[in-house]
Amino acid sequence: MTKEEAMMLDAQDLPVDAAQVYEKVIAASDADFDTFMNLAVLYFVCVDGGYATHHGLSREFINDAWERAYELLDEAESRFGKQSEITFWRYYFRFVVLGEAPLIETCKDLLQSGSSLVPSFYLFTSPGGDLYRSQALQLLERVKEGTTAKQRYIRSILAKRLNVVNAPE
Amino acid sequence: MADELGSGPRGRVHFDWARAGHIFRDAPGHIYPTSSASRERYVRLFEQVASRPANRLPDAPLPQPAVAAGVQVYA
Numbered sequence: 001m002t003k004e005e006a007m008m009l010d011a012q013d014l015p016v017d018a019a020q021v022y023e024k025v026i027a028a029s030d031a032d033f034d035t036f037m038n039l040a041v042l043y044f045v046c047v048d049g050g051y052a053t054h055h056g057l058s059r060e061f062i063n064d065a066w067e068r069a070y071e072l073l074d075e076a077e078s079r080f081g082k083q084s085e086i087t088f089w090r091y092y093f094r095f096v097v098l099g100e101a102p103l104i105e106t107c108k109d110l111l112q113s114g115s116s117l118v119p120s121f122y123l124f125t126s127p128g129g130d131l132y133r134s135q136a137l138q139l140l141e142r143v144k145e146g147t148t149a150k151q152r153y154i155r156s157i158l159a160k161r162l163n164v165v166n167a168p169e
Numbered sequence: 170m171a172d173e174l175g176s177g178p179r180g181r182v183h184f185d186w187a188r189a190g191h192i193f194r195d196a197p198g199h200i201y202p203t204s205s206a207s208r209e210r211y212v213r214l215f216e217q218v219a220s221r222p223a224n225r226l227p228d229a230p231l232p233q234p235a236v237a238a239g240v241q242v243y244a
Contacts, residue, residue, distance in 0.1 A: 013197070047232050047235075048191075048198065049198070049229060049230065049231065049242055050196075050197065050198020050199050051196065051197050051198045051199075052198070052230050053198055053230070054197040054198040055197070057230065058230070059230045062230050062231070062232055063232050063233055065232070066232035066233075066234065066235075067232075095188075096188065096191050097232065097234075097235055097240075098234060098235055098238040098240065099185075099188075099235075099238060099239075099240055100238075102187045121190075122190070125189075125190035126187070126190075152196070153196070156194035156195050156196045156199075157190045157191065157194050159194070159195065160190065160193055160194040160195065160201065161190065163203065
């Protein structure tokens with residue numbers, strides 16, 4: 001099983017199959033940072049009520065997905081060290097799924113101090129987000145042709161923000 | 170929908186705009202209004218649906234921590 005096979009299933013929007021292959025890739029010692037993030041975000045997307053219903057995901061899978069998403073973030077940090085993207089997803093998953101408080105200030109710090117542009121998609125869609133338009137557009141450029149759940153998720157949020165801002169009333 | 174509308178005793182429920190970016194987008198199980206006016210109409214509809222206790226789905230698939238946090242689903 002390879003990362004490319006997992007990404008192909010991910011691109012076909014087959015979350016259970018893709019997760020199984022990603023897990024096998026990660027079980028091997030040479031899995032890269034992107035593979036960890038792809039699977040963590042895929043699990044997060046699976047926990048979303050609308051997506052889970054659309055795919056008929058079981059309650060057991062959803063519970064496992066939620067737990068596993070955080071295990072993957074922890075495992076990625078132990079393998080690759082502290083990364084702003086890992087910290088961002090830790091907060092963001094809880095913000096969306098558990099209804100925890102907005103994380104605007106945390107994201108500002110992460111975007112300033114870290115190397116990842118990922119927090120910019122959240123900041124750009126928050127109040128005062130125009131300050132982060134440049135970083136968000138750079139991020140959109142990176143994910144616009146992407147096919148993984150993570151890339152699709154980021155793109156869907158950025159594209160919506162840009163469309164609504166430009167839409168006629 | 171629901172987790173984005175807040176929980177607690179059902180009175181008039183208010184949409185949480187902080188989570189609008191996640192809710193309104195082009196993705197399976199989500200809604201993708203093409204104008205602000207359309208988005209506002211959906212918000213009013215969501216608030217109406219989530220304000221009626223009879224619309225609650227107690228068996229909706231949620232991870233256990235979300236249930237423990239008081240997240241509820243209405244449809």
